[in-house]
Amino acid sequence: MSDKWTPRIVVFQCQYCLYSEADQKWMDTQLPPHIKLIQVPCTGRISPLFVLNAIQGGTDGILISGCQPEKCHYKEGNLGARRQLDAFRRFLTYLGLEEGRIRFAWIDVSERGRIQQELAGLEKTIQAMGPITRLATRAIPVGEKR
């Protein structure tokens, strides 16, 4: 593996979870090109199928960012999502996927800059793991043009 490998990262972000305008602006305009932002109306909209699709497509790391439990714009959309997505990650881990490839961040109003920290943390984990191999049935091998 060359040191120049950059992981492919997907962020599923609830549109309400970044109360800090600066953070949202950064997400909307400054994200580095290897990070893909998928904004959803609520964490509750993130079907495990989306996560699976990203993994199979060769995403090296996934960040799922949502609101703190009691702060959901739709009252309890994130509660259902948390249960499902947590169980789904356990299930994929059971099938051999490295647990660290899927990371959750439940962000509170006051936590300015947390999203950047989470992304950096995820990237560090993924760099240590290397490119995704298991379950990535549609991945384009590293080194080939994307």
Place this chain on the structure above:
Amino acid sequence: MNSLTLAIRQEAARLLEEKIVDVVIGFEAGTLPLKAQPAFITRKEEAEKLVFNGFCQNNLAAYLTRFPKEKRLGIICRGCESRAVRALVIEHQHDRDKLYLIGVPCTGIIDWRKIERRVGENTLQAREEGDEVIVTTRDGEHRFRRADVLHDSCARCLHPNPVGADIVLGDPLPEGDPERAWAPVLEFEALPPEERYAYFVQETGRCIRCYACREACPMCYCTECFVDHTAPRWTESMITPGGTQAWHIVRAFHQAGRCVSCGACERACPMDIKMTYLVDKLSYDMMQQYGFEVGASDEKQPPFAAFTLDDRNRFVR
């Protein structure tokens, strides 16, 4: 004929005669030995067709959703079937008062594949005698201990006794051993990740996408299955390695907190593909995480439907 068959016939005839139900769902002898087939009895004279033995492979609760809700159904329910009916009633698939459950404590289903592998021959005749299964082939009679030829799911069954039945025929049985029930999940989990993935790839690689597993499952009743849903296609579902892996992952995941561990999916598979290690893992997690077991209560919602703010401190990362 065993005494249980007799008792079932009598009860079915009574239910139809007294117009308590419109149809009794049970089993009749199939065209092949070792395989009984589902029967739908609507006239009391037909109750004579019913049989009950270890060759009854299907989960009869799978037929509950195929009848209109106005129909009053009588269903022969072993442990797993009664739990599936409970889960389906909680999911509003039928009104409980339109159901009459004929409970039967279950000594387990005989795995015809285990028998055929051992005799290496076509089975001409098969019968049960107490704790034994007696199989006739061209070269004569073979005797097996029931316990040796049970289907894997039945060998590790936790709750063989029906829950919430209207009548129970036969004597209650001892409950199953949890250690035995969860051993396969824990053993699989203890393997290195690459071996677990390799096993998954190997099993899914043989799948011919016939969906018999889905049709056999009492909890797979969606009018349109995700796998047939092509616009938009939320996840790959084509006949490719990835599509088939996704099929196995998502089918199993849809059973989280709903699967009754009957093993009907595995028994239905023409390719003998293992898949209960997937759903059992999810059941195990639902138990560990939320203390939830399907069929344990007749009102508790499954974990994905019953989230609460008490989850606040879970899943911190």
